[in-house]
Amino acid sequence: MTQHADGADKRPDVIVIPKENAVFWLDADGRWRNEDGPFRHKRIIRHFHASISKDENGYFVSQTTDGIIEKVYFHHEDTALFVVRMISENNRPLLVLNTGKQLSLSPENLFVDHDRLYLIDGNDTIKFGERALFAIAEWIDSENGRLYIRVNGDRYEIREKAEKS
Template sequence: MKTELYASHSELIQMKEIIIPKENAVFWLDGNGAWHNVHGRFRNRKIIGHFHASIEKDEGGYYVTQINCDRREKVYFRYEDTALFVTDLKEGEPPTLILNTKKEMALRPDALVVRDDSLYLYDGDDRIKFSERVLFRIADMIEFEDEQYFIRIGGRRYEIGSQAAPPESPGEKKGT
């Protein structure tokens, strides 16, 4: 357990950090970006939004965090495919992607990959999966010709890479 200092209301308070390894987490993220626990899929939109917005990453993997009284709880969690999803899109040149974490980023055609019939964007070592909802919104931008996918942005046509499934990373564990 670590102890850290946090500023709150112009005063410093001692915060104990409690770390829960993913093996002990009671929730997980499925391959479509939905949170689950032993009782099933999360239904409360506020809780779902809080979990998504709380996703962070460090050398230990993806985790959610919250401040609870005098402690900071950091829970590493399991996920089936990836912890990051494109959940919305703002029109523009290029379009702006909105992630489940509420982070926004430009759609970069050179970072797109099709794998197992899903569209992903790589941002450094982060793999970000496009939700079905966003795929429907960009369907008119996607073309398929001679076994190859392309995307049209700003009047230009870009080839979308393809990738065989890489070996499972330490964070990628089935949620069940």
């Protein structure tokens, strides 16, 4: 909100670009792409990831320029959120997302779909990126064709695909 000299509050102008008009998207492996291929500049990639937000209309990236907010809703081939790193904090996994957000692992919310590991966090589905999969692999074991994860001495079964509620 912008405060004017007369004390009146004015909301900034917002330009909304719908998903179907976006010229970029997030592929199934968490890479930003446009018609020319994957983005190559790390600074731009980090900026896009850090700018991801979600509202009732879906995921978007936004920026403010000259007091004008631009919101661009984008297509994502699988999910917009990815675990990109895992840190062990007090012997408990701490997940770092592509947005920079950190989450404590809730092992009961893990599931596997098409040999990929996911986590449900509220209304968001988060996919484990390759680097994070390697990091979490030491916590996972299998028995009788089922996967389990050990956290703080407890063993949790990792479900096959999320159950819809």
